[in-house]
Amino acid sequence: MAGGALVNSGSGKEYPGKLTLYVLVTCVVAATGGLIFGYDIGISGGVTSMDSFLEKFFPEVHRKQQANRSTNQYCQFDSQLLQTFTSSLYLAALVASFFASGVTRAFGRKWSMFGGGVTFLVGAALNGAAKDVAMLIIGRILLGIGVGFANQSVPVYLSEMAPARLRGMLNIGFQLMITIGILAANLINYGTNKIKGGWGWRVSLALAAVPAGIITVGSLFLPDTPNSLLERGFPDRAQRMLRRIRGTHDVGAEYADLVAASEESKLVENPWANILQRRYRPQIIMALLIPFFQQLTGINVIMFYAPVLFRTLGFGSNASLMSAVITGLVNVFATLVSIFTVDRLGRRKLFLEGGAQMIVCQIVVGTLIEIKFGTSGEGHFPKGYAAIVVLFICAYVAGFAWSWGPLGWLVPSEIFPLEIRSAGQSINVSVNMLFTFVIAQAFLTMLCHMKFGLFYFFGGWVFIMSLFVFFFLPETKNVPIEEMVLVWRKHWFWGRFIADNDVNGVEKPKSGEK
């Protein structure tokens, strides 16, 4: 099968040791970085659909929405300023993740998490107390800096702490925390929207301090990873830590590999220049395209704007938030599916099944909206009809949650050789944030101009990315990270970029196998 020239060696090294309670607890604490990211994703959509919030900060949008009930539904929320509120966070995160990579390297992962947590706390306080749009946006920028630091350091921390054979599962643990954060935000919005007196949005925004507090305090108790200790010149402490986290004294082999990897990466003075070499071409293309495609699924149209979208479709304010809670629940539970299947079914099957499911749902939702709202944007959903729309939106979210959601973070993190892994990972994070920003900034305007066609637009992109996966993404399940180069070497297309001496030190593919 094209693109499916698989390496499923499963014969990689297995170091002694088990999943200790110590590692489990530290990983759960570290993964709360995902909780914060998720809370931010989920909270803004609900807040921007609250009348009291719009009235106070975006009176023009509010007026338009009140006055235009019977006219074009597609455009009632179109406001650059409102979109800036949502999207400023991601631009800040994009810039901050580059600074974070320096802090993470020089001082250790935990200080990046701590710094991220503190910045978050300040951002949450500013947002909760906001008197004008400026205070709101400055608060969002501080939250964004926190996200940048957390997203840069947490995945690295998790991969370094986890035993190799559980790395995939723990990686998706980070995504699970993201979805729990989104759900918590949706539930909180549902509750605060009921507060009489018009200050419910303050509670929603200020409660970002809770996950921020967890990561700030939690990070102080986190141990450094052995890799980071070695990198910073503490070999004895690194070895002691490795014994502790693996729960055995028999860590010689793993420690030797860590030392070798750290020596090798010290030789690479400038990973940014290195990454441009021909032999890294396949990985760099994946690090650019996977996060780009993940955002072009259109998922954040639902995540950021579900309540606004549902209101646009004629649901009341309360019913809209309730629908967002439902999609949030589907998101969490469908992510669990990927946790339990990703190492058995493999990445490609999940990508392709999830993609097909999303395309069908996007076509159906676009068509259902077209039937009732046409191009004029005038119309109304009868109750039963609305329920069918929500059902297909949920099926779309489920498709994303067991494919492009977790795999968009997992696959880029497992394909890079060590010497350029951190540089590759920061490309992945920044491309993700850039397109999260672009979608957040453009969605309401796109809805206004493309109308129901917006759903076909994203459906078309999912079709393109599914073809890409089919032809160009090799299966990486069960392949030890240090043998990953063989996957590219054996691939019908990418093989041409990998020369024989690029696979030195790793078992060479048998002749005729390529």
Ligand code: BGC
């Ligand atoms: C994506 C986010 C998205 C979330 C939804 C993440 O993997 O990076 O942009 O909002 O999944 O669960």
